[in-house]
Amino acid sequence: MARYLILIHGDEQADExxxxxxxxxxxxxxxxFSAKHGPAILGGEALQSTKTATSxxxxxxxxxxxxxxxxxxxGxxxxxxxxxxxxxxxxxxxCPAPNGGVEVRPIMEFE
Amino acid sequence: MTAIRLPAPAEVAAAVAEAHRREWAFVLAATVRVTRDLDLAEECVQDAYAGALSAWPASGIPARTGAWLTTAARNRALDLLRRDQTARRHLPLLLDDPTLPGPESALDAPDIPDDRLRLIFTCCHPGLAVEAQVALTLRLLCGLTTAEVARAFLVSEATMAARITRAKKKIATARIPYRVPSAADLPTRVEAVLTVVHLLYTTGHTAPSGTGLMRADLVQRSLDLARMLRELLPRDAGVAALLALILLTDARSGGRTDDSGRQILLADQDRSLWDRHAIIEGTHLVREALRSRPPSRYALMAAIAAVHSEAPSWEATDWAELVGLYDHLLATWPSPVVALNRAVAVGFAHGPLAGLLAVDELSAEPQLARYAYLAVARAEFLERLGRTVEARLAFTEALMLTENETERSFLADRLAALPH
Structure with missing residues (x-):
């Protein structure tokens, strides 16, 4: 088994x-989505808009x-x-991503 | 005891070369099952071919060269893996199907399982960029060297080596599986494989600029790949259609250029030079492919090629049938280039004025703005209408847009032949 991060990207203006x-x-x-893939999902969160971001x-x-x-x-x-x-x-x-799409990235595993 | 006639060195070299072309994918695919590492498998398969060159002069050429080479490559792999368990693990191992017997037991089996489909679907995985899929296909399925793949695509060897390394790294790191896709995914995944083989064919068939033997080799490789797919997926209508398209288009290659390499228009070709066997085989496959509804893009393209191939002459071509086929193709595969081909067919079905009007309707298409064949089609119809001044302008424009030397000299001849 491997772990992957599904990153949900979307147009924030459409969200607004x-x-x-x-x-x-x-x-x-x-x-x-969570009900269908429950056993495979290890975690997940929604983020506040980039207007609230600090770099x-x-x-x-x-x-x-x-x-x-x-x-x-x-998002x-x-x-x-x-x-x-x-x-x-x-x-x-x-995975729902109405105003964009998702990116799948393998997690780097350290043994 | 009967004396064994030992093969001459030239016979051995020819047998190894033949096995390289015909068996490379089979041998590599079976070896990957042992190594679960593409680089190590390639190394072992290369060693096996080198071993054949030195072993076969003394032992004779085996009846089943593929099985001999596979056993040699797999033994070499097991040897290397036993010797250093850890040193080679720089990339994660490929994943294969755990429900199948392991490689150790497969080695003892009388028949080595055919793993070529796994290798094909790994090379043509949609998670890889198309140019990486094409490069991996030539390298892993056809056994071309990186230098040969680089030459075929007019990039430097260093660029191609980096492209192939990056693709292999993604296969291992993102865990692209070494497996035949599920039934649900199969249609779209087969489509991706067909796209790669078709791209190889078109790259070989219409070299964008310059010439070279490598391009003719690409056509042969794409035909070999299409035949391999047909053998492995005998019920797939798309595979039948692509093989038909390649056979029917390539059947005419003998008539495409004259002795000095100048291009001859389809209208003027000596049709007795066409490969009748390929046309018969291709036509048979088209009929099969067209039975699947709705017909695939390749089935319609192959049907168009079949109409040309079966026509006794340019004049006796069934142009109305061609217009109908192009209408279907446009409906399933809308593209300005297909629309242009349809316009040309309209011109021959309903006269040069109808053709010119149909071509001119497309002149605003941005994709066709720098497309030489649009100017060629205009020139053709204008010449037939006796509008020489406009035809001269159109041929000149086509000449400015064409890079291929053979096509340029053809256009220059047409321009010179116009009445003054």
Whole structure:
């Protein structure tokens, strides 16, 4: 078994214009995802918008905002376990990401 | 005791070369099952081929060269793995299917399992960039050296070596499995494999610039790969269609250029130079592929090639049938290039004015703005309409957009032949 991080990227402007009904539908989709893949999911969180982000550079400079400005920002993640990339992709395909998509990254394991 | 006739060195060299072309993928795929490491497997398979060159002059050429080479490569791998258990583990091991017997027991089996499909699906995994899939396919399935793959794609050997290393590292690190995909994933994964083989064929068939033997070799390699897929996936309509397309297009290669290498237009080709055996085989496969509904992109492209191949002459070509096939192809695979080919067929089905109008409808397509064949098609219809001045302009434009030397000299000849 290997571990993969599913990074959920999405357009934050679309999130801002979402209605309560959109939000409820998204929550229901995440609940369905968690129910379907429960045993494989090791953890996961949703993040506040990049407007709330603070970045600290290696020289100690502190700035307001995300580390890199991108249209489709990281909005949340799941940590999952899977036998291989095909299994991880099968899980990631079910992950709700209405205004963007997901990225699957293997976790570096230290033995 | 009967004396064994020992093979001459040239016979051995030819047998090893033949086994390299025909058995490389089989031998490597079976060896990967033992090593679960692509680099180590390649090294062992290379050793096995070198071993054949020195062993076969004394032992004779084995009846089943693939099985001999596989046993040699796997023994070499087991040897190396026993000798240093840890030194080679710089990358995680490939994952294969745990439900199948392990490599040790497979070695004792009378028949070595055919693992080529696993290797194909690993090389053509959608998690790899297409150019990496193509490079791995040539390297691991066709046994080309990195230098040969680099030459085929007009990049430096260092660039190609880095591309292949990066792809192998991703396979191991992201755990791209060494396995045939599930039934649910199979159609899209086969499609990815077909894309790679088709890309190899088109790269070989229409060299974008310059010429070279390597390009002709790419056509042969893509045909070998399509035949291998047909053998491994005999019921897949897309595979049948791609093999048909390659056979039917390549069947005409004997008539494409004259003795001095100049291009001859399909209309003017000597059709007796076409490969009739390939046309018969291709036509048979097209019929099979078209039975699957809806027909795949390759099935429609192969059907178009079949109409040309079966026509006794350019004039006697069934242009109305071609327009219909292009309409289907446009519906399933909308592309400006397909639309242009359809416009050309319209011109021959309904006359040069209809063709010119259909071509001109596409002149605003940004994708066709620098596409030489659009200018060639315009020139062709303008010439047929007797509009010589405009035809001259269109041929000149086509010439400016063409890099391939053979095509350039063809266009220059056409331009010179226009009446003044």
């Amino acid at each position: 214009s979402a209605t309560q009904a959109d939000f409820d539908a998204l929550m229901a989709a995440h609940n369905a 600290i550079r290696s020289d100690g400079t502190i700035t307001d905002g995300p580390f890199a400005e991108v249209k489709e920002a990281l 949340g993640y799941y940590l999952v376990q899977a036998a291989d990339l095909d299994e991880a992709i099968a899980i990631a395909k079910d």
